Amino acid sequence: MSDKSISEQWNASAGGWAHWAAQAADYLVPATETMLDVAAVGPGARVLDIGCGSGEQTVLAARRAGDAGHVLAIDIAAPMVAAAEKTVAAAGLRNVATRVCAAEALVGTAGPFDAAISRLVLMLIPDPVSAARSVHAVLRPGGRFVALVPGDQAKTGFNAIALDILARHGGKTNWEDKPGSIRSLVDPSRLAAVLRDAGFADVTVMTVPTIQRMPSAGVMTQMIREAFAFYKSLIAALPADRQEAAWVEVEQALRRFEGPDGFAGTSEMNIGVGQKPTG
Numbered sequence: 001m002s003d004k005s006i007s008e009q010w011n012a013s014a015g016g017w018a019h020w021a022a023q024a025a026d027y028l029v030p031a032t033e034t035m036l037d038v039a040a041v042g043p044g045a046r047v048l049d050i051g052c053g054s055g056e057q058t059v060l061a062a063r064r065a066g067d068a069g070h071v072l073a074i075d076i077a078a079p080m081v082a083a084a085e086k087t088v089a090a091a092g093l094r095n096v097a098t099r100v101c102a103a104e105a106l107v108g109t110a111g112p113f114d115a116a117i118s119r120l121v122l123m124l125i126p127d128p129v130s131a132a133r134s135v136h137a138v139l140r141p142g143g144r145f146v147a148l149v150p151g152d153q154a155k156t157g158f159n160a161i162a163l164d165i166l167a168r169h170g171g172k173t174n175w176e177d178k179p180g181s182i183r184s185l186v187d188p189s190r191l192a193a194v195l196r197d198a199g200f201a202d203v204t205v206m207t208v209p210t211i212q213r214m215p216s217a218g219v220m221t222q223m224i225r226e227a228f229a230f231y232k233s234l235i236a237a238l239p240a241d242r243q244e245a246a247w248v249e250v251e252q253a254l255r256r257f258e259g260p261d262g263f264a265g266t267s268e269m270n271i272g273v274g275q276k277p278t279g
């Protein structure tokens with residue numbers, strides 16, 4: 001998929017993403033705090049947030065950086081950047097700048113940064129090594145790049161069930177390992193290889209559990225339909241009635257995760273870190 005079609009996909013999903021992120025992204029807060037710990041984001045830090053989406057992790061990073069630090073939040077999709085600006089303004093933060101920019105095209109735009117973070121982005125980029133090299137170029141020596149991506153349970157958990165149904169309806173085969181697929185970095189060794197190939201040292205990957213709670217499988221399905229560009233892309237070529245049939249099957253399948261307190265879907269995230277060498 002070309003850069004243009006990727007940004008078009010995200011432009012089209014930005015409204016839905018921002019709407020749902022505001023009410024459903026809290027499940028990612030513990031993993032995000034771990035990402036920020038590993039990136040050593042603290043008072044005074046100059047932080048780059050890559051693929052900021054509607055800015056939920058931008059706010060967490062900016063609060064840590066404080067008045068003496070700052071965050072530059074970038075995203076390939078202009079409507080996402082606009083949504084992040086709203087989120088940041090609503091949080092009353094003044095230490096955040098934004099820019100519409102691809103992760104692969106950072107060189108010469110800004111920096112140096114003490115830390116770079118990216119939450120749920122690197123696996124979606126068709127050439128993640130080129131993106132990580134571009135991040136490497138704008139970090140200071142000793143600065144860290146931390147990338148959070150879906151982990152192995154993306155192959156078995158509720159996400160996997162939804163993805164497999166959509167792929168089957170869309171007639172997609174062998175899509176999982178393709179560059180830019182949402183599952184392309186579920187194997188921790190692949191995430192580590194991306195960081196090493198981009199020039200990072202002391203590379204490690206940890207895996208953390210997550211649990212997504214929603215009122216029902218129906219609401220969960222609605223969120224996927226409105227906000228998850230990669231999922232939607234699997235059936236985008238189908239006529240409307242066949243897309244609808246796929247979503248009905250997704251909702252039925254996700255009901256197995258419903259209990260007395262609503263929908264609860266476990267999953268896990270890989271958090272990969274590398275340091276730009278000082279020598």
Ligand SMILES: C[S@@+](CC[C@H](N)C(=O)[O-])C[C@H]1O[C@@H](n2cnc3c(N)ncnc32)[C@H](O)[C@@H]1O
Pocket residue numbers: 006010011021025050051052053054055056057074075076077080101102103104118119120121124125
């Ligand atoms: C799944 S969303 C994650 C958003 C946010 N980081 C979060 O966790 O809530 C992926 C984001 O990455 C952005 N994105 C995709 N490819 C990109 C690229 N090559 N450079 C910069 N941003 C990109 C999309 O526009 C979208 O906002």
